[in-house]
Amino acid sequence: MTTVVAAHTHPRGWLDNAIRLIEADSRRSADTHLLRYPLPASWCATADIALYLKDESTHITGSLKHRLARSLFLYGLCNGKIDEQTTIVEASSGSTAVSEAYFAALLGLPFVAVMTASTSPSKIKLIEAQGGRCHFVDRPGEVYTEAQRIADETGGHYLDQFTNAERATDWRGNNNIAESIYQQMSHERHPIPDWIVAGAGTGGTSATIGRYIRYQRHATQLCVVDPENSAFFPSYAQGRGDIVTGAPSRIEGIGRPRVEPSFLPEIVDRMVSVPDAASIAAAHHVSRVLGRRVGPSTGTNVWGAFGLLAEMVAAGVGGSVVTLIADSGDRYADTCYNADWLAAHNLDPSVYAGALGEFERSCGWAWSGSSTAS
Numbered sequence: 001m002t003t004v005v006a007a008h009t010h011p012r013g014w015l016d017n018a019i020r021l022i023e024a025d026s027r028r029s030a031d032t033h034l035l036r037y038p039l040p041a042s043w044c045a046t047a048d049i050a051l052y053l054k055d056e057s058t059h060i061t062g063s064l065k066h067r068l069a070r071s072l073f074l075y076g077l078c079n080g081k082i083d084e085q086t087t088i089v090e091a092s093s094g095s096t097a098v099s100e101a102y103f104a105a106l107l108g109l110p111f112v113a114v115m116t117a118s119t120s121p122s123k124i125k126l127i128e129a130q131g132g133r134c135h136f137v138d139r140p141g142e143v144y145t146e147a148q149r150i151a152d153e154t155g156g157h158y159l160d161q162f163t164n165a166e167r168a169t170d171w172r173g174n175n176n177i178a179e180s181i182y183q184q185m186s187h188e189r190h191p192i193p194d195w196i197v198a199g200a201g202t203g204g205t206s207a208t209i210g211r212y213i214r215y216q217r218h219a220t221q222l223c224v225v226d227p228e229n230s231a232f233f234p235s236y237a238q239g240r241g242d243i244v245t246g247a248p249s250r251i252e253g254i255g256r257p258r259v260e261p262s263f264l265p266e267i268v269d270r271m272v273s274v275p276d277a278a279s280i281a282a283a284h285h286v287s288r289v290l291g292r293r294v295g296p297s298t299g300t301n302v303w304g305a306f307g308l309l310a311e312m313v314a315a316g317v318g319g320s321v322v323t324l325i326a327d328s329g330d331r332y333a334d335t336c337y338n339a340d341w342l343a344a345h346n347l348d349p350s351v352y353a354g355a356l357g358e359f360e361r362s363c364g365w366a367w368s369g370s371s372t373a374s
C-alpha cells in the first residue's frame with residue numbers, strides 16, 4: 001500500500017499563501033508608464049535631446065511607495081519576521097503608510113502608522129481608508145522609538161522603511177524601477193540615459209538606480225535632487241554622515257532632518273540642492289504642460305532635469321534624461337496647490353517662473369544654485 005500525503009498541506013501554509021497574495025497582486029498590476037515629456041519644439045528637435053518621466057503615480061496606492069511597501073512586506077515575510085499574528089508597524093505619516101496599509105489589509109494583518117499629532121487630516125483619512133490605524137506622538141524625533149516600542153509590545157514587526165528600503169529591493173533586477181526604465185527606453189533614440197534624476201526620502205530609489213547602473217555597466221550618471229532643510233545635501237558635500245538639520249522638509253516625500261541609513265552617497269554622481277519655491281514652481285509648470293497635477297517632489301526632479309538638459313545642450317551633446325513623477329498632485333490641494341498655504345510657509349514660486357520661462361524659450365538655464373559632484 002502506498003502512503004498518501006495530502007497534496008494541499010504545506011509546512012508554511014500561511015506564509016506560502018501570503019507571498020502568493022502579494023505576487024498575485026503584482027501580476028494583476030500593469031507596469032507604470034514612461035512618458036515622453038513634451039520639450040518645446042522650437043529648440044528640442046535641433047538639440048537632439050529628450051526628457052522622460054517614469055509615472056509612479058499610477059500604482060494602485062498612488063505613489064512610488066507602492067514598490068517599497070511590496071518589497072518591505074516580502075522582505076519581512078521571507079526573513080521570518082511576519083506571520084498570521086503579526087501587527088505591522090511603521091514610522092510614517094505619508095505615502096509609505098498608505099501603501100503599507102494596503103498590503104497589510106491584503107494579508108489580513110493589523111497595521112499601525114506612527115506619526116506626529118500635526119499630521120494633516122487628509123493624510124490620516126487616506127491611511128484609515130486602507131484599513132490602517134494612526135498612532136500619534138508629540139515630537140517628530142519620537143516616531144522611530146515609538147514604532148519599535150509598539151512592535152515589541154504587540155509582538156509585531158516594525159517595517160522600518162528608512163533602514164530597510166535599500167536592502168529590501170532587488171537591485172539586480174526583478175523588474176525594479178531601474179530595470180523597468182531601461183526596458184522601456186530600449187527603442188528610444190538615446191536608449192541609455194545620460195542622467196537619471198531622483199529625490200531621496202528613504203534613499204531607496206536612488207540606491208536601487210545607482211546599483212543597477214553599475215551592475216549593468218551603463219554610462220548613465222545618477223543625480224539626486226534635495227530640498228531645503230535636508231541633511232542629505234550638506235552630508236554629501238562635506239562627506240559626513242552625522243549631519244542633523246532637525247528641520248522637517250516642506251517637499252513631502254523627500255529631504256530628511258538626518259542622514260537615513262538607506263541613502264547611499266557613494267553611488268550618487270551629483271547632488272543638486274533645489275530651493276523649495278523652485279520645486280513648487282516646477283511642479284506647477286509641469287502640471288500645466290501635462291494637463292494634470294503632479295506632486296511637489298516631481299517639481300524638484302524636473303527642476304534638476306531641466307538644469308542637466310540645458311547643460312547638455314550648451315555643451316552640444318545629444319542624449320536623454322529620465323526622472324520620475326513620484327506621485328500625483330491630488331494629495332496636495334491643501335498644500336503646494338493652495339495660495340494660503342504657500343503664503344503661510346513663505347514660499348513664492350513666481351520667483352522661479354523666469355528661469356522656467358527661459359528654459360522653455362531657449363533651453364537657457366538662468367539658475368546657478370548649489371550643486372556638487374562626488
Ligand SMILES: *Cc1c(COP(=O)(O)O)cnc(C)c1O
Binds near residue numbers: 096165202298327
Ligand atoms: C518617498 C518619496 C520620494 C523618495 O523616494 P525614496 O525611495 O524614499 O528615496 C519621492 N517623492 C515622493 C512623493 C515620495 O513619497
